[in-house]
Amino acid sequence: MELDFNNPIPLHAQLKNILEDQILQGYYKDKIPSERELMDMYSVSRSTVREAVSILVREGILEKRHGKGTFVSLKPVQEWLKMISFTETTKNMGIKLLNHGPVITPENIADANGFEDESYHIKRLRLQDDIPIAIELHYYPIELGQKIAEYDLSTTVLYDALEGDLNINFCEAEQIITCGYPTMEDAEHLAVSDTMCLLITERMIFDSDGNMVEYYKGLFRSDMYSFAMKMSRKNN
Amino acid sequence: MELDFNNPIPLHAQLKNILEDQILQGYYKDKIPSERELMDMYSVSRSTVREAVSILVREGILEKRHGKGTFVSLKPVQEWLKMISFTETTKNMGIKLLNHGPVITPENIADANGFEDESYHIKRLRLQDDIPIAIELHYYPIELGQKIAEYDLSTTVLYDALEGDLNINFCEAEQIITCGYPTMEDAEHLAVSDTMCLLITERMIFDSDGNMVEYYKGLFRSDMYSFAMKMSRKNN
């Protein structure tokens, strides 16, 4: 990939996109080239490189370490996402039910996917070795949600319930990774500070007829796996 | 205020602090000087000015408008804070109770202020002309909270209850303004987008013996008052 100097898109934005793609595709797994190396690779000034990199840092994808380099901080999260994905290997994995019940469907969900005015909402805390690592928000069509509610939600794995007993086949799942920040309530549940970064995952699940049967959002602690790294960094 | 070129604190950080102070003290009420003017005023390069300003933009205190200038976006919030402060002039003001009950005191609150393990939590939605503008989180000592719970919380103004019938005198109130971002749940309640900025207000209230009787956090929509400004900007 090269920069297009005639493209009206700013060079730092182009470079940011290139780096982001390369990171997401696993080309850079740990460390990205130094700022001066990127200057040469893409024939731009250091300011432009720094602008591109700082955007990715702000988004939580990269992490700078003074005197050492710039490092990918997404990897641990990708591993999580695998770990907590559909298959849900429940080893050391716990669930705590926080809330559930019918709610008025949030506008952004209803607009995007044609849910009814009401939907069934389930809010769960996800634990790993008894440590809270994520909050999950689930929205279901009201009838489906009510069926799901008959299960013991605090212990049952939702997808198993969906797939097995409720006779639903998953057709499609979209996954979007963005970056956000916790508010007080999430901070409480996850025991994170006000400014700590959370990763937000969105997922829509459809049945074989193409109807959305679940809208999912997960908020994940971005520090859980990078904590050890930060500790070792401090100890050096 | 001038920059100290011998101070190890980076110039952009010094300038950022100066600008922030001046904004909070009302010296700049609408527009701050242009980047080139700030260059001359503080004898620094444009990069340094831009770095300082961009921090304040990231924190939601300033707002840039291409071709026009850099503007203060905190003013409306300060007006809110007055509007919704202790006196609580309830004109056009509504309250909706979202949650209340005993909870395990969040660690950061317990640590800082010596609350008991359990505290009484009240979560309210604040409305202005039926439009949700803020979420409030209140924590009380468990006994006090239980008394408060006997009131009709969805309509009663909390501070009136505290001061009048429960025989408590306020001694001190600290107010911290920081900036954060909403998660899904807050976005739902306040009907804001994922990336919209919320302002977080913290307040601790003590009785005449110096015991904390309330820990308060409010999440405010930062767009409510700047909306009109943005609209007029688009219409130009």
Next chain:
DNA sequence: TAGTGGTCTAGACCACATG
């Protein structure tokens, strides 16, 4: 000592907004 990110400068041209 060499390499890294952090800070800072001086200058340039562009795109947007306004009179």
Next chain:
DNA sequence: ATGTGGTCTAGACCACTAG
């Protein structure tokens, strides 16, 4: 035409990290 923020360059020195 002028002023604003947006982008970009080339170069410099500093502070931190490591072999």
